[in-house]
Amino acid sequence: MKGFTLLDRGKARQAVELLEQEYKDSKYYLNFKTPIDLLVAAILSAQTRDEVTNSVTPELFKKYKTASDYANAKPDELAKLISRVTFFGNKAKSIIKACTIINEKYKGQVPRKMEELLELPGVGRKTANTILINAYGIVEGIPVDTWVIKLSGRIGLSKESDPDKIETELTSYIDRKYWKNITYVFKNHGKKICQSQTPVCSKCLIGPNSSHRLCPQNGVSKSK
Ligand code: SF4
Secondary structure, eight states: OTTOOOOOHHHHHHHHHHHHHHTTTOOOOSOOSSHHHHHHHHHHHTTSOHHHHHHHHHHHHHHOOSHHHHHTOOHHHHHHHTTTSTTHHHHHHHHHHHHHHHHHHSTTOOOOSHHHHTTSTTOOHHHHHHHHHHHHOOOSSOOOOHHHHHHHHHHTSOSOOSHHHHHHHHHHHSOGGGHHHHHHHHHHHHHHTSOSSSOOGGGOTTSTTSSSOOSSOOSOOOOO
């Protein structure tokens, strides 16, 4: 990673704590009421803006409420309802397959174990962690999304670029109490200050003008 500086663990932990305090009201961003809703919304959200996912799900959740409803859905009808999200055809197939497994193997209940969730089509560690945390309050890891990848590199929290390796590295030293919210904290900081193309380092609470000066970026960073 060009120009990358890894923070020492003490400073990295301090940077995370400051961001957690600053964005302490951060919450998961997709609308859902049940674990099945969440599973479906999370599958739909891959490479799709949250606003688009949230605009599609109200009608969807009205029509399909249970794993059995999705398992028995006609692929064309389901795909039509979600046609505003990217890769809607493949996502419709994944949802139907995942819900068929849930119906047959888990009596219609979204599983509560990481290894069981990872068997479902369309579900990787990010989605599995998201479901465990937000549907069941089970914190096993950190959902590593694009913001976590980007900010971990910029701030020097992880030298890795693979999401699973980033998760392993971050969970090795960040206090467990921060795991459940760190993804949403990073997302808020990314949207507000550490923007994708042009981070506003001069206004950042861990940036060059702050009293902490923890982030190794000098204010002219463009991207990771
Ligand atoms: S100093 Fe700049 S690059 Fe570092 S976290 Fe703040 S905005 Fe992002």
